[in-house]
Amino acid sequence: MARHGGRGWHGRVIAAALGVTAVAAATSVWTAQAGQSGEASAAPGVSARPAAPKAKPVSAAIVHASDKGAHAVNITIDDGPDPVWTPQVLQVLRDNGVKATFCMVGTQAQAHPDLVRQVVAAGHRLCDHSVAHDTTMDKKSQAYQSQQIVEAERQITKASGGVRPMYYRAPGGAFTPYSRKLAASHGMRPLGWNVDSKDFEKPGTQAIVSTVEGEVANGPTILFHDAGGDRSQTVAALRTLLPWLKQQGYAFGFPVR
Numbered sequence: 001m002a003r004h005g006g007r008g009w010h011g012r013v014i015a016a017a018l019g020v021t022a023v024a025a026a027t028s029v030w031t032a033q034a035g036q037s038g039e040a041s042a043a044p045g046v047s048a049r050p051a052a053p054k055a056k057p058v059s060a061a062i063v064h065a066s067d068k069g070a071h072a073v074n075i076t077i078d079d080g081p082d083p084v085w086t087p088q089v090l091q092v093l094r095d096n097g098v099k100a101t102f103c104m105v106g107t108q109a110q111a112h113p114d115l116v117r118q119v120v121a122a123g124h125r126l127c128d129h130s131v132a133h134d135t136t137m138d139k140k141s142q143a144y145q146s147q148q149i150v151e152a153e154r155q156i157t158k159a160s161g162g163v164r165p166m167y168y169r170a171p172g173g174a175f176t177p178y179s180r181k182l183a184a185s186h187g188m189r190p191l192g193w194n195v196d197s198k199d200f201e202k203p204g205t206q207a208i209v210s211t212v213e214g215e216v217a218n219g220p221t222i223l224f225h226d227a228g229g230d231r232s233q234t235v236a237a238l239r240t241l242l243p244w245l246k247q248q249g250y251a252f253g254f255p256v257r
């Protein structure tokens with residue numbers, strides 16, 4: 001989509017990824033402990049909680065670790081749902097028996113509630129990716145940040161039939177201490193990434209595959225996209241990468257909360 005396009009956004013994504021990686025080391029002790037904590041929400045198939053109870057607060061530290069331990073990956077899929085690409089991504093995940101985390105843009109969720117429900121029904125988890133995907137959110141007022149996070153949470157939860165997003169990923173990684181605390185107080189763990197597949201740039205399927213294969217040792221959380229343009233390379237790359245990751249002995253998990 002046009003609002004997602006352009007090099008400016010992608011440049012910010014790279015910068016944010018580096019920053020997020022730096023934070024990873026500082027929070028590693030905490031995230032190891034976080035794996036022990038209880039699971040609050042959203043069993044797939046448990047639908048229709050019309051007045052969803054207030055979510056249990058979680059840590060405000062940006063998480064990267066996997067609930068499946070050290071030799072695992074977290075597949076994260078951002079910017080959808082999209083009527084063309086989300087069903088194709090869901091099919092690849094289904095074919096490989098892999099569960100993923102979908103970071104949804106609130107307006108996209110509102111426009112495609114059927115897709116949000118398909119994601120939940122397949123056992124994947126939801127993540128709040130703000131209303132408008134403003135990658136300069138970290139430069140905006142707290143009132144704006146709050147509106148972007150809380151309204152998207154509402155849009156996604158309504159579209160899903162009452163299943164709450166369990167994570168918050170700032171667009172372009174533009175977190176602030178305030179936005180992390182706010183999301184955490186709503187039960188949404190701030191979610192970073194370790195490996196940017198760079199699929200957003202459409203570098204070619206093999207380039208996406210090579211990037212992930214070359215960088216997977218950096219950490220478990222891998223970033224892909226199911227919207228924001230033609231994502232056929234992403235779908236094809238996942239079809240190669242998911243079996244490869246399995247062959248390498250990686251388990252597939254969710255980010256810890």
Ligand SMILES: [Zn+2]
Nearest residue numbers: 078079171172
């Ligand atoms: Zn995004």
